[in-house]
Amino acid sequence: MDLRVAIAPLIKGDIQNDPETLKKFSRDTSIFERKPSLIVSPKDADDVAALVRFAAEAKARGENISLTARAAGTDMSGGPLTDSVVVSFTKYMNAMHEVGPDFAIAEPGIYYRDFEKLTIAKNGSILPPYPASREMCALGGMIADNAGGELTLRYGKMDAYVQELDVVLADGSQATFHALSAPDLETKKAEQTLEGEIYRGVDELLTKNRDVIAAARPNVTKNSAGYALWNVIDPERGTFDLTKLIVGSQGTLGIITKARVSLVKTKPHHAMLVIFLSDMGKLPEIVRRVREFGPESFESYDDHTFKLAARYGYEFLKHLNFKQTLSLALAFLPEVWALFTRRVPQLVLLAEFAEDTDEEAQSKAHKAQAALADLSVRTQFALGTMEKKYWKIRRESFALLRKHVHGLHAAPFIDDIVVHPDDYPRFLPELNALLSQYDLMHTIAGHIGDANFHIIPLVNLSNPAHRKAIMELTPKIYELVAKYKGSITGEHGDGIIRTPFLPMMYSPKILELFAETKRIFDPQNIFNPGKKVGGTLADIERWMMRPVPLPPAVKQA
Structure with a gap:
């Protein structure tokens, strides 16, 4: 069946299957690549309904067709990837x-x-x-x-x-x-x-x-x-x-x-306390004490991210005017100096306090700083441009990794674990012990205040040893998370990468209920099959990207 010919008369939107578009939609920000057969951009809900009716009828005839909804494609789990039909919303249904x-x-x-x-x-x-x-x-x-x-x-x-x-x-x-x-x-x-x-x-x-x-x-x-x-x-x-x-x-x-x-109106006045940590053993107590003062957010990034920010800070400056560029460039000088003098902290913690007045926000930040005095950690307050700098590093750390670590791929496969802050003293040493078993550089950023860690190993996906490490390390990390009754994903979803590991979090009975829920809503398995229910380890191996190694001359260029 020629899907494009069959679907075109049914909808007002666009249909694409040219090689360039299919290549674009074969990727998200995960480690996977899966080439779809068709990209449909509906103009309205009636288009979507017509497309689903077509798929249901085709499925009833025994055709192998499914529909996978896609928004911006920034998913890190392989969630919007399919080898069938992508339903893309950003072109028209964006009002x-x-x-x-x-x-x-x-x-x-x-x-x-x-x-x-x-x-x-x-x-x-x-x-x-x-x-x-x-x-x-x-x-x-x-x-x-x-x-x-x-x-x-x-x-x-x-x-x-x-x-x-x-x-x-x-x-x-x-x-x-x-x-x-x-x-x-x-x-x-x-x-x-x-x-x-x-x-x-x-x-x-x-x-x-x-x-x-x-x-x-x-x-x-x-x-x-x-x-x-x-x-x-x-x-x-x-x-x-x-x-x-x-x-x-x-x-x-x-x-x-x-x-x-x-929607909500957040507190308008902010004060940020930055904590530079070189002794990871102090982390649990720092988190406990800072949280007592009710920060609006409590984020972190590690030494590898710090070094990338120092080296590639110009990436943050591209889209700013001259005054903003100069101000932010000066703000990055401490990172450059720390890199030069080899005084890079293991972890940078960002505790931001937001309140109705400047005085309230700054008071909380100062009280949090005072509460850490006996722990002998370096702290500083960040306001204005300095605050913007730290947020840029934290928010864009994954993008920096993807762009600048040549020959290696920022690989989100253990990227979203959640535990309990009280378990830091036992969990973190065991986590580091597991990571140390593999020769993989990795970065750690995330939401330290609620124990949500984003661990991003850097791998060469054309290297069989690295591909093997992904398949070996993933279940070990998730077994550790299960031991401490955590979650294998706090906010990134299951997708291709985590669906096979749901049995580590849930009992066979709960997995049966997940499958029954899927059958109740989608008895023909039309919508994004293999995610949440039915995903396998073979899916991970099958759809993991296989980059073509560059020839030596290109590598040296």
Whole structure:
């Protein structure tokens, strides 16, 4: 079947299958490469519905077809990669429909940078769970991965902000999911539609397995692994909310076409305390003491990231005017000097305090600094340009690695683990012992305040030894995370890289319930198969990139 010819008359949007476009959509920011067969850019929800109906009919005839939704393609797990049809939203379905006093309604293809400009201009509000890729990511991906970021410590993750989702279901019908009261739930369950079947099926699944689901809920600050079955029913509010399943599902249960999300006005005045740590044994106590003063965010990056910032600080200056460039260039001089004198800290911690006044923010920062006095750690306050410098390093550390470590690939495969801060004294030595078993340079950045570590090894994916190390090290790290009852992904999602390791977090019974949830929503397995449910280790090996080694003459150039 010629998919392009068959689909073209059904939709108003664009269809592409030229080699350049297929190559572009074969990648996200993960270690995988998977060439799709077709890229469809729908113009509206009706286009998406028509596409899903076509896929359902083709699937019923025995055709091998699936649909994978894609926003900006910044996912680090292989979530938006497929060898079938990509449904791409950034070209057309990128509109902001409304900005209210405390909410916004937008399409999944809107870039977060544009979303935030509009909400700030309207009423000074933002959507707090933006990730470090805030300048590149889009709303659909933030919802699909249940995103979190630097503000999650105070404001929570994406699932706390999604109020309503318009979703195209597996038969091409369109539904609007939001929190329902008990009477409204019964009304929905009575409908003789796929939406009604979904409500009946999920309600029955949750009712029959209430205790086992409650016991399986990860007891960590954040989690994006599996389906959040434990969040659907809110006993305190008396609601039943299927958005809690769609958020974080990576497009495996339906295709989002519009979202209503809540907004908040963050505190306007900031003060940053920077902590330079050379003795990792002090980290748990530092985190405990600083958190007592309620920082808005508490971030970190390691010595390798520090060195990259010192060497390639000019990358941060490209898009600034002369005055901004000069100011920020001067701000990077301490990093350059530390590199020159070999006084690079092992870890840089950024504790930012945000309050209603400058005095309140600075008071908290000073109190946090005083609380660390007996630990003999170097600290400094960062305001204005200095504060911007540290945020640029933290937010763009992964991009720096991808661009400048020649011959090696920044490989996110153990990139999003979460443990409990109280377990630092035992967990961190064991983590470092595992990492030291492999000759892989790695960087560590992340959300130190809620124990979410982003470990990015640097590998040569054309080297069989490095590929073997990925397959060996990944389960060892996740076994360690499971030992401390953590999560294998706090905000990046399962995708290709983590779906096979979900059994390390969840019991066979919970995995059965995940599979049943998928069947309830998507009985023909049309939506993004192999993610969340059904992924294998063979998928990781099959789709891992295989770069062609450069000839010696090119390497030396």
